[in-house]
Amino acid sequence: MTQQTSNTQAGSTRNSYRKSHGGKGVAPLFGLLPLAVLLLIWQIFGNPHSVFFPQPNRWLTAINSLQQQGTLWTSILATASTFVQSIIVATLIGTTLGLALGSINWGGKALDPLLDFLRNLPAAALVPAAAIVLGTNTKMALVIVVFSSVWPILLSTRSAIMNLSPVLSSSITNLRLSGPRRTSVMIGSALPGILLGVRVAAPLALIVTLLAEFITNLSGVGALILSAQQNFNSAEVYALLLLAGVLALVVNSIVSAIEASVLRRHGPVTT
Template identity: 30%
Template sequence: MTTAPALRALTGLAGTLAAWEALSRSGLVDRAFVPPPSAVTFALADLVTDREFGRHVVSTGLSWMIATTSATVLGVTLGLLLGYLPVLRRVLQPLVEFLRPLPSVTLIPLAIVVLGSDAQTKISLAAFAATWPILITTLHALDEIEPRLVDITRIFHIPRRRRLLWHVLPSIAPFVLTGVRLSTAITLIVLVGTEFLVGGTVGIGQAAYLWGSSAGRMDLVLAVTLLAATANCAVDLALSAAQQRWMPWASRGATA
């Protein structure tokens, strides 16, 4: 029963790759710009054994982890503060709505002036972009908590700290984890984009830029893209498995 969806997904993926391979080899598209999947696979195998590229992977991976962790801490903290303090929420809500849609890549020149062109620039921009989904999901989760359960905890004079640990945090955890899963992709996109645009940085984005602009190796560029997509899928699957394993109440409703 569970293998049928996986087989359908693999069939669709195989069909897409086959069509891509056929178009690249038929001459309908220029192989210099759109190399076939077989060439991209060989390029990916070369990258795996390249020690210099490993340095780029480590830089992007550590920055990804730091930026996602920072965004999670900041987003959950701000979400709890705004959710628990209605006055603060009314005051800061317009600022949040103004900052949330700002494209982080456009802030690169300002970030370079303030922070320089080292790793802290891409980490700060990525954390800035990834904070908002976590903040919004945390606020939404607090709004969805069953009011009667909150009233019961107050009637029995349960201390605020216990209410936070036993009731609020378990209730909002599935929502927050969903926001984190969304933010991991945003963080990776901003990191690679910043590395791509800021010269002299270390990371897979800068490596892809050099291979594409100076060497014309689009097979390596697409291999880097495939590697980043695979890493993000692996992280998302791990977070999804953790949610199913450690938050069984999420499938029955976040406020159950």
């Protein structure tokens, strides 16, 4: 769902930015100023004993005390390990299935309704189901995160394969490529699509990882958030929100960096 919007948006922006009144681009960084001012006002004029809106400096104290208890880094590591494993497995499964489904031309009609239904199942509802069937463990988290984040990769790969340039598909036929060579040519040309899928899937995988930890109290950053909420430790809740934001930022920058480097090595993209 999300992948397709960003696809549309990117496409239409590319075609029309020169001729639109907004112009091109990334929002300038000084746009962060309102947020910074807000935090500053909160810090200076906030009530130091507020339960609902603890001042920003108390967030930092909370993070620090988590670190001293030693739970901070082990939790981050647990979350990161689930996330990394899931995104790798999801990429492998998504690319394989996407390649297979993109190569059969009756697949669209027959499978679209099912795929549509499955990818729109909310991960939140699936977590308790997975927990009751598989038990509360890392394997369960992996299954759920892979199940939720595989769709953007699968669909993006499939549409990349279905929209291969006619020249390329007829070359594949004419050269009678088959087996591994055919697959490698197809993966190569679908690479931008695969990477687009991964870029959409990565933030989703992080959210579902946190969600699984949060709902089942499986150790990780999500479980830290849950226990902070249950203890009404509001400063810690805000601090962990900040941490989750930082994690999301890190994930996004890593994925963008990988995407850029792969595409650079792969050569100019002509889509």
